[in-house]
Amino acid sequence: MIYERVALIGLGLIAGSMALAMRRRGLAGEVTGYARSQVTRDTARRIGLVDRVCDSAAEAVAGADLVVLCVPVGVMGDVAADIAPHLAPGCTLSDVGSTKRAVIDAVGPHVPQGVHFIPAHPLAGTEHSGPESGFATLFDNRWCLLVPDADTDPDALARLRALWEGMGANVDTMEADHHDLVLAVTSHAPHLIAYTMVGVADDLRRVTDSEVIKYSAAGFRDFTRIAASDPTMWRDVFLTNKEATLEILGRFTEELFALQRAIRTGDGAHLFDYFTRTRAIRRGIIEAGQDTEAPDFGRTKRGDA
Numbered sequence: 001m002i003y004e005r006v007a008l009i010g011l012g013l014i015a016g017s018m019a020l021a022m023r024r025r026g027l028a029g030e031v032t033g034y035a036r037s038q039v040t041r042d043t044a045r046r047i048g049l050v051d052r053v054c055d056s057a058a059e060a061v062a063g064a065d066l067v068v069l070c071v072p073v074g075v076m077g078d079v080a081a082d083i084a085p086h087l088a089p090g091c092t093l094s095d096v097g098s099t100k101r102a103v104i105d106a107v108g109p110h111v112p113q114g115v116h117f118i119p120a121h122p123l124a125g126t127e128h129s130g131p132e133s134g135f136a137t138l139f140d141n142r143w144c145l146l147v148p149d150a151d152t153d154p155d156a157l158a159r160l161r162a163l164w165e166g167m168g169a170n171v172d173t174m175e176a177d178h179h180d181l182v183l184a185v186t187s188h189a190p191h192l193i194a195y196t197m198v199g200v201a202d203d204l205r206r207v208t209d210s211e212v213i214k215y216s217a218a219g220f221r222d223f224t225r226i227a228a229s230d231p232t233m234w235r236d237v238f239l240t241n242k243e244a245t246l247e248i249l250g251r252f253t254e255e256l257f258a259l260q261r262a263i264r265t266g267d268g269a270h271l272f273d274y275f276t277r278t279r280a281i282r283r284g285i286i287e288a289g290q291d292t293e294a295p296d297f298g299r300t301k302r303g304d305a
């Protein structure tokens with residue numbers, strides 16, 4: 001057992017998966033939970049998601065040695081203000097928000113003296129949300145990034161790391177602004193592109209009645225899965241990682257215009273060189289063993305052109 005009592009505030013995909021992953025390995029003595037909506041609390045009780053569902057955040061965090069905020073990033077500050085007076089001295093306060101600088105700015109001022117605040121972000125999820133969407137293996141072999149600062153207590157950090165490792169994750173540490181830039185590239189901008197592509201296809205379908213979505217191939221199906229993600233969560237992600245996302249989208253637009261121009265002018269060499277470069281990146285990832293989920297089909301060994 002790593003913590004005697006863990007309190008999860010917000011009972012959706014990530015909190016539910018944490019509760020089940022902790023139970024799988026016996027990592028916590030007791031897990032309490034609170035969510036704002038009565039319906040969510042009732043569902044969590046019915047499916048036995050945590051050991052005790054509480055009707056207030058204050059009750060859930062009382063006596064907890066770890067409290068994890070599992071709510072949309074836009075409300076992290078309000079929730080922190082709400083629970084702050086009830087946190088046990090010496091406990092650790094963490095979160096799982098998809099953006100980090102905004103969460104630190106919103107939560108930090110409410111953290112009482114003697115409470116260890118260590119932000120975190122598991123790089124694992126699905127397009128589903130709510131208490132029934134969690135599953136115990138969500139974090140297996142996925143990264144969880146912890147965001148300590150120079151003052152972070154090393155013992156509290158080691159304990160939180162052990163919890164995430166116990167839940168199946170590989171753990172690394174990262175500075176908050178760097179985290180937000182990296183995630184803008186790997187997660188936030190790709191989500192916006194998927195949302196846009198699905199929106200474009202939907203508009204087209206209305207205009208041409210051409211069954212674009214019905215006959216969509218695998219790549220586009222992946223876009224529709226991503227575009228089905230929770231609107232509240234993603235609205236908050238973009239509003240709280242504004243600069244980094246706009247920076248990446250600016251670069252993306254420049255490249256897109258260059259490709260657009262190559263298509264219009266029939267510049268096949270530009271297209272071929274570009275696609276050759278991006279293919280090499282994908283193969284490099286697989287050869288470095290960094291994508292354990294990617295089916296290789298023996299292509300990298302055959303070295304086909």
Ligand SMILES: NC(=O)c1ccc[n+]([C@@H]2O[C@H](COP(=O)([O-])OP(=O)(O)OC[C@H]3O[C@@H](n4cnc5c(N)ncnc54)[C@H](O)[C@@H]3O)[C@@H](O)[C@H]2O)c1
Pocket residue numbers: 009010011012013014015034035036037040070071072073075079096097098099121122123124125126127128129130131230233237
């Ligand atoms: N879904 C993903 O892929 C993913 C992955 C990693 C991190 N995250 C982050 O994890 C957090 C939770 O995401 P999720 O996917 O579990 O969302 P979710 O929608 O499944 O769950 C959110 C929960 O928070 C509750 N909630 C909302 N406002 C609240 C408030 N003011 N007080 C108390 N409870 C409140 C909701 O009732 C719900 O139970 C977000 O910050 C998100 O950015 C999500």
Ligand SMILES: O=C(O)C(=O)C[C@]1(C(=O)O)C=C[C@@H](O)C=C1
Pocket residue numbers: 097098122123124125126127186187188226
């Ligand atoms: O797999 C998915 O459905 C996800 O979108 C998960 C994903 C991601 O972009 O990789 C989404 C947001 C998170 O903050 C972390 C993980």
